[in-house]
Amino acid sequence: MSVAQIANGTVPAAARRVARRDPTFLVAVIAFGVISMVALAGPWLAPYDPNELYVGSLNGAPSLEHPFGTDDLGRDILSRVLVGAAASVFAPAVVVVLSTILGVGLALAAAWFGGWVSGGIARLVDVIFAIPGLVIAVLAVTIFGKGLAAPVIALAIAYIPIIARLTRTAAARELAKPYIAALRVQGVSSPAICFRHLVPAMIPIVAAQMAVGFGYAMLDLAAISFLGLGQQPPAPDWGSMIAVGQAGILAGAPEQSVFPAIFVVITVLAVGIIGARVTDWAEEKER
Amino acid sequence: MNALTRTVLGRLGGMLLTLILASMVIYSAVLLTGDPIAALAGGAKPTPELVEQIRAEYHLDDPVWSRYWQWLTGAIQGDFGRSFVYKTPVVSLVGPRFGITLQLVLLTVLLILVFGVGSGILAATRGRVVDRTIAAMTSLGMALPTFVVAILLIWIFAKSLGWFPVYGEGEGVWDRLWHLVLPAISLAVLFIAYISRVTRGSLVAQLHSEHVDTARVRGIPRRRIFGVHVFRNASPQILAIAGTTIAGLFAASAIAEVAFGLGGIGSLLVQAAARADLPVVQIVSLLLVTIFVVLNAVADLISSIIDPSSVGGGRTS
Amino acid sequence: ACTPRDTDNADVDGEDIEIVDAQPAGTEPVDEVTWAIVEGEPATLNPAASANLIIPNLCDNLLSLQPGFSIEPGVAERAEFVDPVTFVITLRDDVTFWDGSPVTADDVVYSLQQNTNPASQWYGAFALIDPDPATGIVATGPNEVTVRFVAPDSTFRDALAGQGGAVMQKAFGEANGDAVGTPDAGLMCTGPFELQDGGWTPGSEIVTIANEDYWNGAPLVGTMTYTFVSDGSTLATALTQGEIDGAINVSPGSRAVFQGDGAGSLTIGHSTASYSFGPASATSAAANPKIRQALNLAIDRDQYLETVVNGLGYVQKTIVPEFSFQSMEASGIYQEGYDALAAPELDLEAATALVEESGEDVSRPLVVAVPAGAKEFQQTAAIIQSAGKQIGLDIRIDEMQASDFGALFYDPSKREGVDFVATQGYLETPGVLGYPSLFMLPPEMGGIFNWSGYENPEVTEHLLAARNATDPETAAREFTAAQEIFAPDMLQVTLAGTYQLTYLNDELSGVTTSIAAYSSPWALHLGGK
Amino acid sequence: MTAPVLEVSGLDILAPSPEGPRRLVSDTTLSVVRGEAVGLVGESGSGKTLTLRAVAGLLPDGFTTQGTIRIDGQDLGGMTATALRALRARRIGMVFQTPRAHLNPLRTIGDFMTEALVHVAGERPDVAATRARHLLDEVGITDPDRRMRQYPAELSGGLLQRVMIAATLAMDPDILLADEITTALDVTTQEEVMAVLADLRAHRDLSLLFVTHDLALAGTVCDRVNVMQRGRILETLRAGSMRRNAREEYTKVLMSASLDEAPPLEPATESPRPLVTIEHLRKTYQVRGATGRRETLVAVDDLSIELPPGGSLGIVGESGSGKSTTARMLLGLERPDRGTIVVDGQDWSRPARGSADRRVRAKIAQMVFQDPYQSLDRRQTVRQCLAEAVRVHRPRQSAEVVDGRVRELMRQVRLDEGLAASRPRALSGGQRQRVAIARALAADPALLVLDEAVSALDVTTQVEILTLLDTIRRETGVALLMITHDLTVIRRLCDEVVVMRHGRIEERGTAAQILDAPTAEYTRLLLDSIPREGWTPRRRLGRTQSLPTVTRSTASIPE
Numbered sequence A: 001m002s003v004a005q006i007a008n009g010t011v012p013a014a015a016r017r018v019a020r021r022d023p024t025f026l027v028a029v030i031a032f033g034v035i036s037m038v039a040l041a042g043p044w045l046a047p048y049d050p051n052e053l054y055v056g057s058l059n060g061a062p063s064l065e066h067p068f069g070t071d072d073l074g075r076d077i078l079s080r081v082l083v084g085a086a087a088s089v090f091a092p093a094v095v096v097v098l099s100t101i102l103g104v105g106l107a108l109a110a111a112w113f114g115g116w117v118s119g120g121i122a123r124l125v126d127v128i129f130a131i132p133g134l135v136i137a138v139l140a141v142t143i144f145g146k147g148l149a150a151p152v153i154a155l156a157i158a159y160i161p162i163i164a165r166l167t168r169t170a171a172a173r174e175l176a177k178p179y180i181a182a183l184r185v186q187g188v189s190s191p192a193i194c195f196r197h198l199v200p201a202m203i204p205i206v207a208a209q210m211a212v213g214f215g216y217a218m219l220d221l222a223a224i225s226f227l228g229l230g231q232q233p234p235a236p237d238w239g240s241m242i243a244v245g246q247a248g249i250l251a252g253a254p255e256q257s258v259f260p261a262i263f264v265v266i267t268v269l270a271v272g273i274i275g276a277r278v279t280d281w282a283e284e285k286e287r
Numbered sequence B: 001m002n003a004l005t006r007t008v009l010g011r012l013g014g015m016l017l018t019l020i021l022a023s024m025v026i027y028s029a030v031l032l033t034g035d036p037i038a039a040l041a042g043g044a045k046p047t048p049e050l051v052e053q054i055r056a057e058y059h060l061d062d063p064v065w066s067r068y069w070q071w072l073t074g075a076i077q078g079d080f081g082r083s084f085v086y087k088t089p090v091v092s093l094v095g096p097r098f099g100i101t102l103q104l105v106l107l108t109v110l111l112i113l114v115f116g117v118g119s120g121i122l123a124a125t126r127g128r129v130v131d132r133t134i135a136a137m138t139s140l141g142m143a144l145p146t147f148v149v150a151i152l153l154i155w156i157f158a159k160s161l162g163w164f165p166v167y168g169e170g171e172g173v174w175d176r177l178w179h180l181v182l183p184a185i186s187l188a189v190l191f192i193a194y195i196s197r198v199t200r201g202s203l204v205a206q207l208h209s210e211h212v213d214t215a216r217v218r219g220i221p222r223r224r225i226f227g228v229h230v231f232r233n234a235s236p237q238i239l240a241i242a243g244t245t246i247a248g249l250f251a252a253s254a255i256a257e258v259a260f261g262l263g264g265i266g267s268l269l270v271q272a273a274a275r276a277d278l279p280v281v282q283i284v285s286l287l288l289v290t291i292f293v294v295l296n297a298v299a300d301l302i303s304s305i306i307d308p309s310s311v312g313g314g315r316t317s
Numbered sequence C: 001a002c003t004p005r006d007t008d009n010a011d012v013d014g015e016d017i018e019i020v021d022a023q024p025a026g027t028e029p030v031d032e033v034t035w036a037i038v039e040g041e042p043a044t045l046n047p048a049a050s051a052n053l054i055i056p057n058l059c060d061n062l063l064s065l066q067p068g069f070s071i072e073p074g075v076a077e078r079a080e081f082v083d084p085v086t087f088v089i090t091l092r093d094d095v096t097f098w099d100g101s102p103v104t105a106d107d108v109v110y111s112l113q114q115n116t117n118p119a120s121q122w123y124g125a126f127a128l129i130d131p132d133p134a135t136g137i138v139a140t141g142p143n144e145v146t147v148r149f150v151a152p153d154s155t156f157r158d159a160l161a162g163q164g165g166a167v168m169q170k171a172f173g174e175a176n177g178d179a180v181g182t183p184d185a186g187l188m189c190t191g192p193f194e195l196q197d198g199g200w201t202p203g204s205e206i207v208t209i210a211n212e213d214y215w216n217g218a219p220l221v222g223t224m225t226y227t228f229v230s231d232g233s234t235l236a237t238a239l240t241q242g243e244i245d246g247a248i249n250v251s252p253g254s255r256a257v258f259q260g261d262g263a264g265s266l267t268i269g270h271s272t273a274s275y276s277f278g279p280a281s282a283t284s285a286a287a288n289p290k291i292r293q294a295l296n297l298a299i300d301r302d303q304y305l306e307t308v309v310n311g312l313g314y315v316q317k318t319i320v321p322e323f324s325f326q327s328m329e330a331s332g333i334y335q336e337g338y339d340a341l342a343a344p345e346l347d348l349e350a351a352t353a354l355v356e357e358s359g360e361d362v363s364r365p366l367v368v369a370v371p372a373g374a375k376e377f378q379q380t381a382a383i384i385q386s387a388g389k390q391i392g393l394d395i396r397i398d399e400m401q402a403s404d405f406g407a408l409f410y411d412p413s414k415r416e417g418v419d420f421v422a423t424q425g426y427l428e429t430p431g432v433l434g435y436p437s438l439f440m441l442p443p444e445m446g447g448i449f450n451w452s453g454y455e456n457p458e459v460t461e462h463l464l465a466a467r468n469a470t471d472p473e474t475a476a477r478e479f480t481a482a483q484e485i486f487a488p489d490m491l492q493v494t495l496a497g498t499y500q501l502t503y504l505n506d507e508l509s510g511v512t513t514s515i516a517a518y519s520s521p522w523a524l525h526l527g528g529k
Numbered sequence D: 001m002t003a004p005v006l007e008v009s010g011l012d013i014l015a016p017s018p019e020g021p022r023r024l025v026s027d028t029t030l031s032v033v034r035g036e037a038v039g040l041v042g043e044s045g046s047g048k049t050l051t052l053r054a055v056a057g058l059l060p061d062g063f064t065t066q067g068t069i070r071i072d073g074q075d076l077g078g079m080t081a082t083a084l085r086a087l088r089a090r091r092i093g094m095v096f097q098t099p100r101a102h103l104n105p106l107r108t109i110g111d112f113m114t115e116a117l118v119h120v121a122g123e124r125p126d127v128a129a130t131r132a133r134h135l136l137d138e139v140g141i142t143d144p145d146r147r148m149r150q151y152p153a154e155l156s157g158g159l160l161q162r163v164m165i166a167a168t169l170a171m172d173p174d175i176l177l178a179d180e181i182t183t184a185l186d187v188t189t190q191e192e193v194m195a196v197l198a199d200l201r202a203h204r205d206l207s208l209l210f211v212t213h214d215l216a217l218a219g220t221v222c223d224r225v226n227v228m229q230r231g232r233i234l235e236t237l238r239a240g241s242m243r244r245n246a247r248e249e250y251t252k253v254l255m256s257a258s259l260d261e262a263p264p265l266e267p268a269t270e271s272p273r274p275l276v277t278i279e280h281l282r283k284t285y286q287v288r289g290a291t292g293r294r295e296t297l298v299a300v301d302d303l304s305i306e307l308p309p310g311g312s313l314g315i316v317g318e319s320g321s322g323k324s325t326t327a328r329m330l331l332g333l334e335r336p337d338r339g340t341i342v343v344d345g346q347d348w349s350r351p352a353r354g355s356a357d358r359r360v361r362a363k364i365a366q367m368v369f370q371d372p373y374q375s376l377d378r379r380q381t382v383r384q385c386l387a388e389a390v391r392v393h394r395p396r397q398s399a400e401v402v403d404g405r406v407r408e409l410m411r412q413v414r415l416d417e418g419l420a421a422s423r424p425r426a427l428s429g430g431q432r433q434r435v436a437i438a439r440a441l442a443a444d445p446a447l448l449v450l451d452e453a454v455s456a457l458d459v460t461t462q463v464e465i466l467t468l469l470d471t472i473r474r475e476t477g478v479a480l481l482m483i484t485h486d487l488t489v490i491r492r493l494c495d496e497v498v499v500m501r502h503g504r505i506e507e508r509g510t511a512a513q514i515l516d517a518p519t520a521e522y523t524r525l526l527l528d529s530i531p532r533e534g535w536t537p538r539r540r541l542g543r544t545q546s547l548p549t550v551t552r553s554t555a556s557i558p559e
């Protein structure tokens, strides 16, 4: 059954049009939708307890009982992938949301106040930008302790500069537009201008950046949990599953790495495609 | 003082300030996160006397700012301290490894520029089919973690085909290059995809700009339009992002270095962090920060030389 | 000398494993061998400050440890107690340092004195030596060193077969001070390979060359280059591709790769290494022996072996491994004592009952600390956790960065919030008292890892008696008496004993493949087939 | 009659769209013979630019054409890409509306001038440079050597437009395609450029296809004029007699609109206290000069004006004379360096401090900005936009009351209520400007400042808006401050006029005095430059100096 057929049967006309014109986008949206659902419902979908050892043989190949095979501790990989989806998808989402709130906040403050506030913020952002993410991550662990919180906060901070610079430029450009002056002349209050006009204007460009950031966050979190700074075992998480399963690839038991890796790639790809389209739309609107 | 000198001096000042602030953050962050006593004791169980001795020797009881000051002034005079673990001057640890990282990064940069910029140019100029294909490839490229690429490369090219070595840095120019090929590819994939997109984006923006229309209607040959009006105008933007990317490569190379058993500064940082070898962590972090900041500034500067209208334009962040 | 081919068969889970402690000596000279150091680059090559696989090829110990874990004369022709508290070492007269100067009694005094510093790894073994330098370790002749003790010490001689007996040049040591063993200063020893100036390129390799004048015959390998590969899969590929000639301590997880088609093959040798975990706090439920016994009963050892070491290990009943007394004089007594111990069994009901009996509050989760990034420990932790769950114990895993994990061992503040620590340990020399002294004696008597505050006067008494015994049999009896008591208290829950795994290119032979490699020049006989 | 240089017949231009090709230009036929100037006029969006771009081969990707285009008798349809490029390079020159955007900002003027000569005609660089200097000289650029080394950013719009023209002449084209080349220029510069073109035509026998929406300009420059509407050419008229011969209704509307001159309004009764009093106002900017050094630019200098309640004052002057800056200071968007502003008895010399202060001022003074599209938030519908403006002053009103007021405002500016849900993109220029005016009226202000409120619009729309403003003024008694460089606008709406130049007031008086009997030389020059029947553009030496140009992009962001 092709995408177009699915589309004709179930979704409204607008989506059908999108499907015809841009099937890639539709596939990406569906993929992301499915993955988000899995992230929410993973524990209920999982056929086994993801942390129960020896439900199958060690490093078992895919079979009917274990469609993705079993890992080096005899755990069901499918269950781990499903349950791990929550942390794997939501942690980068939180990173992106946090860094966006912080970054956009700083950028708007800089663009709005100008002068020394802007200079100070620019400097702060430069400094954060210059410090390797790992240093920030280690620092966050000492402050917030182990677990998902520390790396999420660390990455959120590490990503501030990217989003802040982008937004700063866009906000400055937007603020220079005559309609902002028009609003001032009308007596509209500053917070109202900021939140009713400036922030909405930033949405497309910020959204596009968020999509790109999501992919990076997912990959970076994987690396961090590999270093033992992230999600604590045995709670499953795609990144650490890939990392731990690495050795198996050469030893002929690649399932433990390969399946979560496929999910990572699909998720990042889907979000990336969605983000690219949002950028396109944003650019079209700008014209 | 002409505009360029002023721009250069202004950037230099900003750069130094960023560096100093970043070095403070790093210095205190590293102190916070490591346990110098454990590292200094070198794996043994230290007696209270030994702890006292270490504390005194390394001024561990001084306030942080005074230690920072000692450290900074020392570093400026070329004294980067001694490794807690190796007991040798940090310089002699970092020196040889830096060469390896540098070579890896240079090769990676070459790959990124050739394939990233190259495919970006193709995507922008060779019609819809090529554009779509490259877009699909870059989407995939941006979704592949470096360590996954590394495993795949080892699996395919080293293990199955046996074309490349998988560990170590080799000897002699060609052998070394040979050893660095796979690590460089694994490191480059993500950035090739990224730079390809950036290149395509800025080229397309230029291709649709009005001054290119002018050149077209004047019958200027295609090649010249592309070279002189499109590519050159797009290059400041490409360069700015490439600069940041390349600057970041020095830190990002850690993953490739570990995966391919290369002794560069990235893997040194990881190791030193694991052993709480604070002087090494501090210096390597500072080195990475310095490289990052300096390369960014250089890229900025080149951009502004290419683009005279931005001279003196100050910071664009 | 010729190294005997020492083989043995072990039966693990129905499959036959051939155990080889030393390969047949090589016969052909080889220009260059590249060796991977799995543990990563060492911090120093100073034998008094570090233990790694490079030092044994560079620095001789006074006594020579054989692959089968027996002790033979080496640089010291004789090393014996002449009375209960006087130990006399007589040196060979034909041993020279790499620079050609002969080894003198002064050099040996200097070398031994390194270990009387509490910071030394070997301090424990030297603890009973008379602390007065004028009478403790002294040269009593050009080739004779006398060591005086405050009490008899049955363990001292064994330590001389390890790096506690490493011979270094006094002049070099005094000239370089703290820098001995660093890339800058280098080293001056007597071993079959020499480290030359600039031979150590930090971050990339350590190059050593054959010592043609070695007293025990020049090695066959001209240049021995060590590289550092800590990533398991990279190493496996490099070894099977033949890019690296060999490595000791390769990961059992890659067994299939190593035993498949490749440039070399895997040799399995005896080891004293074992995986275990023990309490890290005196106040938590972990300090209660019943809780540890319960966990001991809840872990399926066969599954553990299959999972963590890929079948390359065996069930070990207590913390002191069999191989460590294998070649000792009273080995029969030790073996009897060991055999009498109960083998760990899987009994979940009994385990659950023990947890209830313990009277501990088990609602609070127990934290087990493991080093981050190591697959074996991640698996171990998961298995402990899963076992705990089955008997009503909530166990949390704390993966620690290597430095933090290391600090656990001497910084009490780092142990806060940690209930169990899982480790892998090994004994590099024969002798049975090492572990028990560290874990079961009161802290002030050397039990520095006795974090749960274990104190059993009988155990203490037997252990001290064993150390102070002047004849091997008494020592053995005292030890087994202590063991009978402390073993069931599970101060370390021993999970598995492991083998020493060595991978070597098929064109080469002659490596010591037992745990003795840590204390003897294992590459001395390495050469082409 | 000579053979046509350019012949377009039955040209259709189709744009790609998801629903299949969309016809933007249909069945256009026109021709230009040697030495002739042909105009193409019509409302915005009628297809003038597309037609020109089709001839020049610059249609956007995916656009297709039907019909034939011939240059010098050669049919472009049957030619190879190379031959086409060569033909266009040598036979056609094209000059665009916005010269700044059409020059590569990273290349010097010299590069631009010689590029085609060197790379198309194969001249030696030094020969090309000499020729480039002559050409610059020919279009009246003094000191061509220096100009050759400068970058586009360092030249004023008028100069750049002349550079564009000079560069197209390098290849000795037969025909010049000019697309609204003076819209962005002020009247005096416009005259200068048109005079240059007239000269060139006379000397070179150059044909001209001239696109504009200024009928008066077309009438004076061209021999024949094509009138376009909605993608079609309605009729072709001889320029001299077009007013009489126009047959199409649309053309007539166009003509009458552009030539209409309503009588000035009755001067308002004198009132004791002026609404606005500005005294000795001065504003300077720190700008970067051509060499990168900082220079102080005096934008407004010692300016004093007064405006009675219900009065209407016009400010005229060339581009960059400080008109907008004055308005922005009055409304608190810019902080004066010196001087006082008193409005309705309050001191407005400093920008409003907080939101409350800003609201108080907004109740009194409102502004309509130069570019209606830019001054509207493109994400807001007309209703949202107006409702927001209403709510500022009546924060607690119910939705119905606000809605009622919005409807009332829309009626007041004659905006169809059906447009309430549209966003700016979907509105025509005139409609947008009406929204902007309605928004300004929402506060019932006593003063309305209009900054070139109509200059970007086509004539028909312009007339509508001006009429509208006139009506509103009569109905509500609002005082007007009109900023413009278009004197016809002044005549229609203003009682009094000040003429500004270089930030200073050059002359002031009633509209009638200024327009009919100017005393200042500069005012006379301004008046002379306005295209009208029987007008011929003249070159005035001494006007080739570059104005201090600072593009908005480098301007600092308002605090």
Ligand SMILES: Nc1ncnc2c1ncn2[C@@H]1O[C@H](COP(=O)(O)OP(=O)(O)OP(=O)(O)O)[C@@H](O)[C@H]1O
Binding pocket: D015, D024, D043, D044, D045, D046, D047, D048, D049, D050, D051, D060, D213
């Ligand atoms: N790239 C494009 N894609 C789609 N439609 C376009 C494009 N360019 C122009 N159009 C449409 O073609 C029509 C004619 O546009 P054109 O630019 O020729 O108008 P014009 O007569 O030059 O108007 P103006 O006086 O505003 O310059 C307009 O409706 C416009 O919206």
Ligand SMILES: Nc1ncnc2c1ncn2[C@@H]1O[C@H](COP(=O)(O)OP(=O)(O)OP(=O)(O)O)[C@@H](O)[C@H]1O
Binding pocket: D285, D286, D287, D297, D298, D299, D317, D318, D319, D320, D321, D322, D323, D324, D325, D326, D485, D548, D549, D550, D551, D555, D556
């Ligand atoms: N923010 C600014 N920074 C620097 N210079 C400025 C700034 N705003 C205006 N100027 C300069 O001040 C002078 C007066 O500008 P202003 O906008 O008031 O002119 P104007 O009379 O409105 O011209 P136009 O008819 O082109 O709108 C110009 O030279 C302009 O370049």
Ligand SMILES: [Mg+2]
Binding pocket: D048, D049, D050, D179
């Ligand atoms: Mg147009």
Ligand SMILES: [Mg+2]
Binding pocket: D323, D324, D325, D370, D451
């Ligand atoms: Mg203006």
